[in-house]
Ligand code: PMP
């Protein structure tokens with residue numbers, strides 16, 4: 001038996017590491033784990049080099065460099081219209097992942113229930129458990145991933161402490177609408193529940209969709225923790241510069257936890273992200289980012305549809321879900337194994353985002369944070385799929 005605390009029960013290697021390992025082992029094109037295969041912008045890299053050379057290399061203040069907190073606050077207000085106090089309402093964290101960990105450790109007591117929309121980013125379940133909380137999934141239904149308002153209302157009860165809302169949503173590409181957020185907000189207020197939002201894809205939206213932070217809805221600022229990260233926005237997922245915006249009492253609690261998780265986040269990368277956020281606000285960078293992703297989304301959509309895999313709607317994030325139910329695989333894990341070993345393209349089985357994997361429909365998540373050449377190479381491999389011996393093909397042949 002592998003030694004480990006009880007809180008690790010059922011937690012193996014994440015699906016992202018597993019699929020990247022298989023992609024390397026089989027020489028597959030990796031459209032699994034979500035990370036860009038193109039370099040982040042030069043102005044961001046140069047800012048980090050300059051910060052290292054300027055000897056910004058010792059511990060930052062625990063809750064973040066003042067320059068970065070100021071631009072985070074300014075950028076939120078400019079984009080979403082709600083003022084943020086950089087002194088009392090912003091904490092810089094080591095990615096959104098640490099932001100969530102700090103928020104849950106700071107605010108959730110053992111036995112508290114935390115509502116999550118299923119499918120959910122895989123870290124949520126583990127992190128709720130680490131805090132001693134009890135996850136309470138509420139289903140999002142394909143194809144447009146709406147939730148049943150009655151199911152959501154039924155999930156709120158006396159033990160509910162928080163609800164986690166990820167918009168734009170990984171893996172579905174859903175952008176929660178104002179009406180949906182208003183419903184969540186009303187329930188949070190009725191039951192005196194906190195909201196933790198994960199908005200790491202807020203700059204990656206399509207087809208005129210707009211991002212609405214739940215914190216900006218009436219009555220929600222006092223009870224919302226807004227998490228974000230620069231990993232997706234600046235294509236630097238390895239830097240892990242994120243933040244939590246929350247009203248002063250919640251920020252104080254988050255900072256207390258954060259002090260003893262990482263204490264502080266890498267100083268030169270904080271400085272570089274301050275420069276990046278200042279530049280982005282003035283330069284039209286966000287519009288360019290969304291336009292570039294829109295082109296990649298279209299290229300991948302075409303590739304999947306030519307391969308006989310219709311895609312579900314995607315208004316945000318850099319993932320497309322493809323409907324593979326026609327190929328005859330019993331579940332999405334066997335489908336993704338086949339794709340990586342036989343077709344040579346790695347994807348993520350969304351069942352990794354379900355508390356009970358058996359509830360997942362047979363879909364595959366493909367990441368299009370890739371160069372157009374990478375998407376084209378994947379398209380060529382996927383184009384062979386209609387002629388391959390998938391379970392549906394074999395079953396059909398056996399019947400004749
Ligand atoms: N939340 C979501 C929805 C994500 O997709 C990811 C990573 N791709 C994260 C959080 C983690 O962000 P970070 O790398 O900043 O910790």
Ligand code: GLN
Pocket residue numbers: 014016017032033034035170
């Ligand atoms: N969030 C990324 C994804 O959804 C992966 C991050 C990770 O590997 N932990 O693919």
